Amino acid sequence: MSTAPQHCPSPAELDDLELLLTGALAPLRGFGEPGSPVTLALPPEVDTQAREAGAVELVDPEGLPLARVAWPAGVAEPLSRPDYGPFRRLHLTPAEVRERFAGRAVLVVTGALSDEQLEAARDLGPLVLLALCGHDRHGLPATALLRAGLVAADLLDAADVVAVPLTRRADDLRDRVVQAYAGSDRVVDQSELSPLPEPAPKPGETYYTYGTHSGAIGAIVRAADKAPDERGLVLFFTGLSGSGKSTLARALVDRVLEHTARTVTSLDGDVVRRNLSAGLTFSKADRETNIRRIGWVAAEIARHGGLAVCSPIAPFDETRQQVRQLVEDAGGTFFLVHVATPLEECERRDRKGLYAKARRGEIPEFTGISSPYEEPQDASVRVDTTGRTIEDALDDVLQALAAERLLDLTAEPAVERARPLSVVEQGPTPVVEQGRPSPVVEQGRQARVETPEAEAEAPLRILFVCTANICRSPYMEAAARHHLGDTSRVVVSSAGTHGFDAKPTDAAMAAQLQARSIDSSDFRSRAVTRELLDEADVVLTAEATHRTFLLEDQPEAFRKVFTLGQLAAYVESSGTTARGRALVAEAAASRGSASPGLDVADPYRRGDAAAQAAAEHIDRLLATVLPALTPED
Numbered sequence: 238m239s240t241a242p243q244h245c246p247s248p249a250e251l252d253d254l255e256l257l258l259t260g261a262l263a264p265l266r267g268f269g270e271p272g273s274p275v276t277l278a279l280p281p282e283v284d285t286q287a288r289e290a291g292a293v294e295l296v297d298p299e300g301l302p303l304a305r306v307a308w309p310a311g312v313a314e315p316l317s318r319p320d321y322g323p324f325r326r327l328h329l330t331p332a333e334v335r336e337r338f339a340g341r342a343v344l345v346v347t348g349a350l351s352d353e354q355l356e357a358a359r360d361l362g363p364l365v366l367l368a369l370c371g372h373d374r375h376g377l378p379a380t381a382l383l384r385a386g387l388v389a390a391d392l393l394d395a396a397d398v399v400a401v402p403l404t405r406r407a408d409d410l411r412d413r414v415v416q417a418y419a420g421s422d423r424v425v426d427q428s429e430l431s432p433l434p435e436p437a438p439k440p441g442e443t444y445y446t447y448g449t450h451s452g453a454i455g456a457i458v459r460a461a462d463k464a465p466d467e468r469g470l471v472l473f474f475t476g477l478s479g480s481g482k483s484t485l486a487r488a489l490v491d492r493v494l495e496h497t498a499r500t501v502t503s504l505d506g507d508v509v510r511r512n513l514s515a516g517l518t519f520s521k522a523d524r525e526t527n528i529r530r531i532g533w534v535a536a537e538i539a540r541h542g543g544l545a546v547c548s549p550i551a552p553f554d555e556t557r558q559q560v561r562q563l564v565e566d567a568g569g570t571f572f573l574v575h576v577a578t579p580l581e582e583c584e585r586r587d588r589k590g591l592y593a594k595a596r597r598g599e600i601p602e603f604t605g606i607s608s609p610y611e612e613p614q615d616a617s618v619r620v621d622t623t624g625r626t627i628e629d630a631l632d633d634v635l636q637a638l639a640a641e642r643l644l645d646l647t648a649e650p651a652v653e654r655a656r657p658l659s660v661v662e663q664g665p666t667p668v669v670e671q672g673r674p675s676p677v678v679e680q681g682r683q684a685r686v687e688t689p690e691a692e693a694e695a696p697l698r699i700l701f702v703c704t705a706n707i708c709r710s711p712y713m714e715a716a717a718r719h720h721l722g723d724t725s726r727v728v729v730s731s732a733g734t735h736g737f738d739a740k741p742t743d744a745a746m747a748a749q750l751q752a753r754s755i756d757s758s759d760f761r762s763r764a765v766t767r768e769l770l771d772e773a774d775v776v777l778t779a780e781a782t783h784r785t786f787l788l789e790d791q792p793e794a795f796r797k798v799f800t801l802g803q804l805a806a807y808v809e810s811s812g813t814t815a816r817g818r819a820l821v822a823e824a825a826a827s828r829g830s831a832s833p834g835l836d837v838a839d840p841y842r843r844g845d846a847a848a849q850a851a852a853e854h855i856d857r858l859l860a861t862v863l864p865a866l867t868p869e870d
C-alpha cells in the first residue's frame with residue numbers, strides 16, 4: 238500500500254479535528270460520518286492518493302503531523318497534540334477540564350461579558366468560562382474573545398478560561414460538546430445572565446457589543462468591533478472573459494482613490510497570471526490554485542483592514558466559497574459581484590480575439606466555450622453590462638456597496654477634480670526648459686538619443702496602440718501619416734496589446750481608409766513589445782484599458798502613454814501652446830486621468846456603421862492632437 242499523503246486542512250477543519258481528537262464530539266470519531274456536519278474536503282489529487290493509501294495524514298500549518306485519518310472512512314487517530322495558534326495553553330481537553338475544575342459551574346461564552354453579565358456571573362461561584370471560538374464563527378474574533386475572557390476571569394473571584402474550537406457548522410453538536418467539558422456540572426449560557434436586548438441581532442450580527450462594556454473589556458470590544466466601512470474588504474468580480482470585470486474593477490478603484498483616503502490593491506485575472514500565477518494553465522486544478530492564491534493575498538490584505546479588488550474569471554463555485562471563507566476568517570468582508578454579461582455579448586465583443594480562437598479549437602478549455610462557468614448564487618450584486626455604459630453598470634455596484642454600508646462612493650468627491658495644472662504650476666515634477674523636456678522626464682529614451690540637442694532634432698515617434706492592431710490603431714497610423722503629409726518631424730507606427738501577428742487591416746476599417754483615399758494594403762499587424770514602447774516618444778492608445786495594460790508591465794512609461802482621447806482633451810481644455818515633446822511633458826505633468834469615456838469604441842465585427850463612427854471619432858481626435866505633437870521648426 239502506498240504512503241498516506243499529507244494535507245493541511247482549512248482552519249475550520251483543523252478546529253473540527255481538534256474536537257474529534259479530544260473526544261469533545263464523541264461518539265463521533267472521524268470526518269464524514271453519516272448525518273454528521275463534520276466533514277473534510279481533500280483536493281482531488283490528495284483524495285486519489287489517500288484512497289490508494291487508505292489514509293491521509295493531516296498536518297498543522299507548519300507541517301507538523303497531527304492525525305492519521307482513515308480514508309475515505311474518516312476515523313481520526315492522533316499523532317501529536319496540536320500546538321499551533323495563539324492562546325494554545327487555554328485549549329484543554331474535556332477530560333482535563335472535568336478533572337481540573339470538577340464542581341465548578343460552566344459559563345458558555347461567545348461574546349465579551351458585559352458589565353451586567355459580569356455582575357450576574359459573580360452569583361455562580363467558581364467558574365469555568367467556556368469560550369466557543371471556532372474559526373468560522375461570526376462575532377468577536379477568537380483572540381479578542383479569549384482576551385476579554387481572561388480579563389473577566391481576573392475580575393471574578395475564581396474563574397478560568399477554556400478555549401473550545403467549536404465551528405459554526407458543528408453548532409448542531411454544541412450541547413454535546415459543552416456537556417463533554419462540563420460533565421455533571423451546572424451549565425449556564427452567557428445569554429441567561431442578562432436578557433438580550435430588542436431587537437435581536439440580525440443573522441450575522443453579534444450581541445457582543447450589546448450592554449455596557451467598560452474598562453479593559455470595553456477597550457477590547459471597541460478595538461474589535463470596527464464599523465463595516467473600517468473593516469477589511471474584498472470586492473470580488475467574477476464573470477466570463479470580456480464580461481467587463483476588469484473595466485468595472487478599474488473604474489471602481491479609480492472611484493475609491495478619488496473619493497476616499499483608502500489605499501487599494503488590484504488583483505486582476507490577467508495581471509495575476511503574469512505575476513503571482515505565472516506558469517499556471519487553465520486546467521480546473523490550475524484555475525483553482527490561481528483563485529486560491531488570489532484569495533490568500535486578498536484575505537491577508539483584509540486582515541490588516543485593507544481593500545482588495547479582484548477580477549479573475551473564477552468559474553468554480555467551490556473555489557469562490559473558499560475565498561469567501563479565507564476572507565471572513567481574516568475578519569474581512571467578502572463582497573461578490575457577478576458580472577453577468579451573457580456569453581453571446583462577450584463573444585461579440587471578443588476584444589482579445591480569444592473567443593474566435595476558442596471556437597476554432599485553438600484554445601482548449603476556454604471558459605464558456607469548452608470549460609464551464611458556474612453562475613454564483615451568492616453574489617451581493619449581479620450586473621449585466623450589455624448595452625449599458627460603464628458608469629451606469631458601475632452604479633449598480635456602488636449602490637449595493639452603499640446599501641450594505643460597506644463603502645459609500647455614491648456621493649460626489651468632496652474636492653472637485655483639480656483642473657489640469659500647467660507645468661509651471663506643477664512645481665518640481667517635469668520641468669520644461671526652452672521648449673525641451675528635462676532629462677528626468679525622458680529618462681527612458683536617454684540610451685537612444687545621446688544629447689538633449691540631438692533629441693530635440695530627432696523626429697517625434699508616435700506609437701498608436703489598440704487590442705489586436707487590426708482596426709483602430711492601423712487606422713490611426715495610416716490616417717495620421719496621411720494627415721502629416723511629408724513632414725519628417727513626426728514618425729508614426731502602431732501595435733496591439735494582444736496577438737494576431739501579421740494580419741492585414743480589418744476590412745471595415747480598410748474601407749474607411751479607402752473612402753479617404755488612404756491605401757493600407759501593405760499594413761500587417763504586430764504585437765507591442767518593450768522595445769517599441771521604449772523607442773516611442775509618445776504612445777497613444779484607443780482605450781484606457783490598453784493604457785493600463787502597457788503601464789502594468791512598464792509603469793515607468795507613464796509620462797508618455799495616454800489614450801488618444803485623453804491627450805486630445807488635454808490639448809483642448811488647457812489651451813496650451815506647447816508643441817512636440819514639450820507638449821507630451823506638459824500633458825504628463827497635468828496628471829489628467831484616462832477616463833474610459835474618452836475611449837475610441839471598438840468597431841471590430843460591429844458592421845460598417847461602427848467602423849465609420851470609429852473612423853470619424855479618430856479623425857476628430859487626430860485633428861486636435863497631431864498639430865500639437867508636431868514639433869516647431
Ligand SMILES: Nc1ncnc2c1ncn2[C@@H]1O[C@H](COP(=O)(O)OS(=O)(=O)O)[C@@H](OP(=O)(O)O)[C@H]1O
Nearest residue numbers: 478479506519524527549550551552601602603604
Ligand atoms: N482557456 C482560457 N479560458 C479563459 N480565459 C483564458 C483562457 N486562456 C487565456 N485566457 C485569458 O486569461 C484570462 C482569465 O484568467 P483568470 O485567471 O481570470 O481565469 S481563472 O479565474 O483562473 O479561470 C482571460 O482574461 P479576461 O478576459 O480578463 O477574463 C483571458 O484573457
Ligand SMILES: Nc1ncnc2c1ncn2[C@@H]1O[C@H](COP(=O)(O)OP(=O)(O)O)[C@@H](O)[C@H]1O
Nearest residue numbers: 477478479480481482483484622625626627630
Ligand atoms: N457597461 C460596460 N461595463 C463594462 N465594460 C463594458 C461595458 N460596455 C462595454 N464594455 C466593454 O466590454 C469590454 C470588457 O472587457 P474587460 O473589462 O477586459 O472584461 P473582462 O475583464 O471581464 O475580460 C471592454 O472593452 C469594455 O469597454
